């Protein structure tokens with residue numbers, strides 16, 4: 001899903017959609033406008049792809065339609081559509097979910113995401129039973145507590161423990177309360193730390209924490225070290241001082257892996273100019289969020305400086321041909337400018353984000369962009385793009401969907 005083959009990653013099996021005319025046509029601005037203006041059609045119940053679609057549509061952006069004048073008249077219609085989608089997802093999940101992988105505790109690709117989004121949608125609709133999916137979400141803590149609960153790697157963002165913590169962070173932000181107990185949060189953080197320590201020792205790494213996903217030692221935001229460390233920093237106060245020190249050592253180790261303002265997808269790779277990836281999922285536009293969080297926690301200027309270098313590289317190389325999305329598309333690149341605007345207050349970053357947004361509507365983009373498989377997807381499709389365009393209208397509240405550093 002992220003510009004590199006990831007064996008057996010469920011997100012790489014996305015289906016086509018009617019909006020893409022069977023997936024053969026390039027992305028077009030009218031399609032994007034139609035996505036902004038219309039609620040999605042209800043998905044078929046128990047469809048294999050339903051959970052992914054629901055995770056990728058309106059529900060996560062409830063504050064946006066609530067706060068943005070453009071969406072206010074349609075807010076109730078969007079919420080009703082969101083409920084149709086999320087109800088189907090909950091039924092699917094309670095019916096057993098995916099049969100070929102344990103994605104019960106996955107945030108972006110499975111059960112934790114379904115229950116988190118359901119709680120947000122039901123709460124926004126004023127439904128009293130929003131507590132039920134919250135209870136289901138809490139129960140998943142036991143699923144991801146065992147050190148190696150997933151064979152492919154138990155700690156990354158999309159299916160692993162970092163994702164579960166990320167979901168809890170979103171719920172805390174949107175509901176205004178901590179949904180996990182301190183003991184639950186500490187147990188998940190300790191499992192991530194212990195898993196990383198054991199892997200680093202086993203592989204004789206000269207640094208304290210490392211992880212792999214399907215046998216690859218990723219560094220970037222999608223499946224790699226940076227988003228795992230970002231989540232540990234998001235729960236910094238729950239870590240013991242010795243573990244806090246291990247996290248900082250790992251952050252500084254990752255900072256040392258920089259190659260001309262970018263990072264290779266895998267540990268130890270050398271970036272080749274012709275194959276350089278400048279995506280949220282792999283590279284500077286995603287790793288920037290770790291250094292933003294590190295700066296916000298520590299106030300050390302070197303982390304902000306690194307983040308700014310990520311933004312400069314993205315300005316030079318971030319107009320991608322892989323679609324409009326936030327994973328490895330134009331909106332994902334542009335979000336780093338909105339992050340930098342919030343960190344620095346410098347309006348040049350608004351200018352840059354606006355130019356990237358304009359590019360989405362050009363003939364050059366339309367002609368050169370890759371066709372989409374998962375048109376509704378939050379990460380690969382238009383949903384994330386809509387979030388970005390919405391955030392452009394309110395840059396003081398902008399944040400990469402479900403991945404805030406400001407909680």
Ligand SMILES: [Zn+2]
Nearest residue numbers: 002281327328
């Ligand atoms: Zn990607």
